[in-house]
Amino acid sequence: MIYDKEKYKIWNWKSPVILHWIINPGLVINELILGQTIPKVMLIEREGDKPFIQRSLIPCPHCGELHSGLKYSAQNKTAIKNWFGFYCDKCTKIIPVQRNLTSLLVLIMTFPIWGWFRNSLKQSWLDKQPERYKNLNLELVTPQMTTKNWLKMGLAWGLFMYLTMVFIFPFIMQEEITQKSMLIGIPIWLIGGLGFGFTMKIWMNKKAR
Ligand SMILES: [Zn+2]
Known part of the structure; x- marks a missing residue:
């Protein structure tokens, strides 16, 4: 997708926050156990003095919707349990996420164990998502x-x-x-x-x- 570079700063794996997410081995716990994750692409509004989380947008590559960072936050109880990615409540598809390198290795090594259940795990996770995004508060309270x-x-x-x-x-x-x-x-x-x-x-x- 093409984004407006004048309006947004585009973050991908080369930006420090996402790069840190890839490298820091301890994040394997956050990612695999808590289900905390980071999107592959983020857009940061250049203008405005709102706190970062309100200026950070998560684009859905499937429908083009720009989601507020607050949609996936602790205050909405949606910052964790995102094992399969960020759920797009507009098109019901999954926004791809950047995996931590250590989690990726663990996932590859343990594939013979969880690989069999992959589809059923994903489906039951997906079924639970719409409910989680029903009553969102997109005003910053944190x-x-x-x-x-x-x-x-x-x-x-x-x-x-x-x-x-x-x-x-x-x-x-x-x-x-x-x-x-x-x-x-x-x-x-x-x-x-x-x-x-x-x-x-x-x-x-x-x-x-
Ligand atoms: Zn979408």
Whole structure:
């Protein structure tokens, strides 16, 4: 599809927020367990001083509708459980999403397990969608995210990932937990956590130029 570049800034995999979504390995949890995801293409309104989420639009490639970012947000309880993509409530099709690299690898490796149920899982997910988009509030009610908030959120997420990947995961796999993996894990999940928190901050309140 062709979008108005004068009016919108176009985000795809080359933009930092979506690129971060692809690279940060911890997002496998957000994506596969929570069903949090990011669209392949986003349009950001260049003009206006509305918070970022209100200026970010998610285009549906099937019907051309430009959905407000608030349609898929925590305040509408639609930010998660989007395992198959973003549901377009106009044409009932699915807006394609950008997969995280780690989730993609996990999905490929576990395909023999879930592949059999793929169609029935997708259909039952699809059947539940119209109900979720019936009573949307597209006015922003979520407060802006402060520096303290995003740092706390990022660090909490990083700590959770550190404990999961360094201790819980090796324990389940019956692998040895070494001092080396404990040390290497610190910078990785510190950076991963800050990246996550910072992306969420941009997402929540970036202002137009
Ligand atoms: Zn559509």
